[in-house]
Amino acid sequence: MTILPGSVGxxxxxxxxxxxxxxxxGRTALLKDMLFGQASTIFAFSVVVIFLLVAILxxxxxxxxxxxxxxxxxxxxxxxxxWLGTDQFGRDVLxxxxxxxxxxxxxxxxxxxxxxxxxxxxxxxxxxFGGVVDRVISRVVDLxxxxxxxxxxxMIAAVLGGAFWNIIAVITVAFIPGFARVARASTLAxxxxxxxxxxxxxxxxxxxIIIRHVIPNISAPILVLMTLWVASAIRLEASLxxxxxxxxxxxxxxxxxxxxxxxxLFGSPxxxxxxxxxxxxxxxxxxxxxxxxxxxxxxETTR
Amino acid sequence: MLYRLADAIPTIWLVLTLVFIAMRILPGDPAIAALxxxxxxxxxxxxxxxxxxxxxxxxxxFNFLIGTLTxxxxxxxxxxxxxxxxxxxxxxxxxxxTVAAMILGTVIGIPFGVLAAVxxxxxxxxxxRIFSLVGYAVPDFYLGxxxxxxxxxxxxWFPINGxxxxxxxxxxxxxxxxxxLALVKAAFxxxxxxxxxxxxxxxxxxxxxxxxxxxxxxxIYRHALRNALLPLATGMGLSLLATLSGSVAVELVFNRPGxxxxxxxSITERDYGVIQGxxxxxxxxxxxxxxxxxLLYVVIDPRIRVK
Numbered sequence: 310m311t312i313l314p315g316s317v318g319x320x321x322x323x324x325x326x327x328x329x330x331x332x333x334x335g336r337t338a339l340l341k342d343m344l345f346g347q348a349s350t351i352f353a354f355s356v357v358v359i360f361l362l363v364a365i366l367x368x369x370x371x372x373x374x375x376x377x378x379x380x381x382x383x384x385x386x387x388x389x390x391x392w393l394g395t396d397q398f399g400r401d402v403l404x405x406x407x408x409x410x411x412x413x414x415x416x417x418x419x420x421x422x423x424x425x426x427x428x429x430x431x432x433x434x435x436x437x438f439g440g441v442v443d444r445v446i447s448r449v450v451d452l453x454x455x456x457x458x459x460x461x462x463x464m465i466a467a468v469l470g471g472a473f474w475n476i477i478a479v480i481t482v483a484f485i486p487g488f489a490r491v492a493r494a495s496t497l498a499x500x501x502x503x504x505x506x507x508x509x510x511x512x513x514x515x516x517x518i519i520i521r522h523v524i525p526n527i528s529a530p531i532l533v534l535m536t537l538w539v540a541s542a543i544r545l546e547a548s549l550x551x552x553x554x555x556x557x558x559x560x561x562x563x564x565x566x567x568x569x570x571x572x573x574l575f576g577s578p579x580x581x582x583x584x585x586x587x588x589x590x591x592x593x594x595x596x597x598x599x600x601x602x603x604x605x606x607x608x609e610t611t612r
Numbered sequence: 613m614l615y616r617l618a619d620a621i622p623t624i625w626l627v628l629t630l631v632f633i634a635m636r637i638l639p640g641d642p643a644i645a646a647l648x649x650x651x652x653x654x655x656x657x658x659x660x661x662x663x664x665x666x667x668x669x670x671x672x673x674f675n676f677l678i679g680t681l682t683x684x685x686x687x688x689x690x691x692x693x694x695x696x697x698x699x700x701x702x703x704x705x706x707x708x709x710t711v712a713a714m715i716l717g718t719v720i721g722i723p724f725g726v727l728a729a730v731x732x733x734x735x736x737x738x739x740x741r742i743f744s745l746v747g748y749a750v751p752d753f754y755l756g757x758x759x760x761x762x763x764x765x766x767x768x769w770f771p772i773n774g775x776x777x778x779x780x781x782x783x784x785x786x787x788x789x790x791x792x793l794a795l796v797k798a799a800f801x802x803x804x805x806x807x808x809x810x811x812x813x814x815x816x817x818x819x820x821x822x823x824x825x826x827x828x829x830x831x832i833y834r835h836a837l838r839n840a841l842l843p844l845a846t847g848m849g850l851s852l853l854a855t856l857s858g859s860v861a862v863e864l865v866f867n868r869p870g871x872x873x874x875x876x877x878s879i880t881e882r883d884y885g886v887i888q889g890x891x892x893x894x895x896x897x898x899x900x901x902x903x904x905x906x907l908l909y910v911v912i913d914p915r916i917r918v919k
Contacts, residue, residue, distance in 0.1 A: 448626070449626070452623060452626055452627065452630075455853075455898055455899070455902050456853070456895075456898050457850075457853045457854050457856070457857040457898075459854075459857040459858070459860075460853070460856065460857035460860075460894060460898070463857070463860060463875070463876075464631075464634075464891045464894065464895070465634070466879070467875060467878075467879045467887045467890070467891060468634045468635060468887070468891070540749070544749075544751060547751055548751060548753065548861060551751070551753050551861060551864075552860065552861060552864065552876050553876065553879075553880060554876070554879055567753065567754060567757060570757070571757060571760075571864075571865060574760070574761065574765060574772075575765075578761045578765075581754070581757045581758075581761065582758070582761075584754075585750075585751065585754030585755075585757065585758070588749075588750075588751055588754060589746070589749050589750045589751070589754065590749075592748075592749040592750075592751075593745060593746065593748075593749035596745070596748060596749060597745070
């Protein structure tokens with residue numbers, strides 16, 4: 310079966326009955342289209358794959374120990390021995406970059422997932438039960454949404470300090486309001502559907518209705534939001550580490566490589582240039598991927 | 613209008629309460645955190661007395677609320693300096709930077725967005741797409757660092773740190789940090805302008821204006837852009853806040869004084885007195901900007917007043 314552009318999920322005239330009853334036509338075709346349809350998406354997909362491979366294989370790829378200092382090789386310019394040069398402690402910048410990708414990946418994946426989990430719980434609770442619960446949750450969510458994520462994260466990090474799980478918590482909390490709002494709005498819409506009424510009528514218990522009937526039906530917009538926020542989470546981790554309240558030295562992260570670089574401006578500009586380029590490329594690619602996922606899962610939303 | 617103003621009061625109360633709770637659920641005793649593990653009991657007691665930490669928690673909360681309302685943000689845990697002084701000294705620099713970035717970003721973003729919409733699908737439009745994609749992805753502190761390396765360090769066109777004194781010196785110091793934030797902002801404003809102008813260009817009154825023979829420039833700037841302003845105003849509010857949070861990192865890159873650098877410094881020094889003050893000031897600024905945006909809509913779009 311062919312999927313015509315602009316007619317996602319509908320059947321073209323040439324399809325016969327046999328094809329028409331085939332379950333979920335063209336999911337793979339759609340996926341292929343999503344990944345390879347546009348040059349920009351191919352680029353994004355390649356960058357993401359490379360990024361994932363580098364992060365996973367970091368210990369085997371990195372030519373040097375990212376923490377090993379050496380007085381003999383301080384502030385070396387890029388060379389065959391050190392492709393991106395060395396920093397003010399004589400550490401190999403390329404190795405630090407490769408290991409730093411692990412932090413970006415971890416934060417990029419864990420925080421949006423956790424935020425989606427808690428945000429969905431809050432949003433569904435507010436949307437499904439309504440009343441005072443809804444008003445309290447909505448009020449706090451509206452308030453938190455008024456804050457830019459970075460500012461909220463800085464404020465929370467200011468109070469909590471920056472251990473690994475604290476940063477995860479910070480970014481997660483900064484993202485929760487967005488998920489809660491989407492989950493609440495979707496729940497309100499789903500609640501009007503006849504199948505929920507039917508479920509109530511046949512006497513299903515409320516938790517069963519929520520888990521079996523509400524959540525599966527609001528999962529698409531939440532999934533879309535999750536992919537879109539992978540990029541934001543990576544950026545946020547970089548910003549916090551740059552500010553000195555994210556990943557702490559000596560552990561490498563793309564953000565604190567730039568921070569160290571700024572303290573060593575007269576030594577070598579390469580750490581800054583390389584780490585920032587990496588952040589920009591990866592964030593750009595995840596943004597493009599997020600847009601592609603949204604176009605497939607949630608064609609009606611235009612943002 | 614009055615309702616909106618009144619509505620800000622519970623919001624401010626809620627913000628202050630959240631800040632207070634967050635500051636108090638901190639593990640550990642603030643006195644020990646400030647003076648170190650080796651502090652003598654008398655020193656700790658004296659510190660608590662001085663910082664108002666020796667009274668029951670509800671009274672601390674009450675003092676905190678009253679203090680904030682009377683612009684008394686407490687004292688630095690490090691050197692006892694009033695937090696209000698520190699803020700008053702740093703706030704003007706942050707406002708300078710934010711306002712300059714806002715103006716520069718709008719001046720770059722709106723014409724670029726209009727051009728992209730008018731030349732839809734042509735070169736300026738693709739340019740806008742690439743510009744906004746990169747602008748959404750590039751971290752502001754990285755862009756700032758590149759400008760610093762290129763224009764301040766190598767070409768020596770601009771100073772590498774500080775904020776300057778005297779009008780032209782201040783502008784000279786302000787340019788690179790403001791441009792950094794402005795470019796990121798222009799990516800956002802440009803894309804938003806493109807979308808809303810495109811939408812308006814399809815409207816009947818634009819066709820009417822063209823039909824009666826108005827020149828194209830007049831159609832675009834008088835008829836289209838004017839009506840595209842409302843959705844733009846919403847976006848501007850959001851981007852003002854984004855610029856405010858971006859200013860934190862940019863102040864650090866260019867080593868400029870400002871509220872952001874003050875807050876980050878106090879975090880590194882674990883000076884909870886200043887942290888609390890800085891967080892409150894940022895929170896109040898967010899509430900204030902949101903309130904201003906709401907009021908601005910009423911001015912721009914009289915229809916809202918009826919609702």
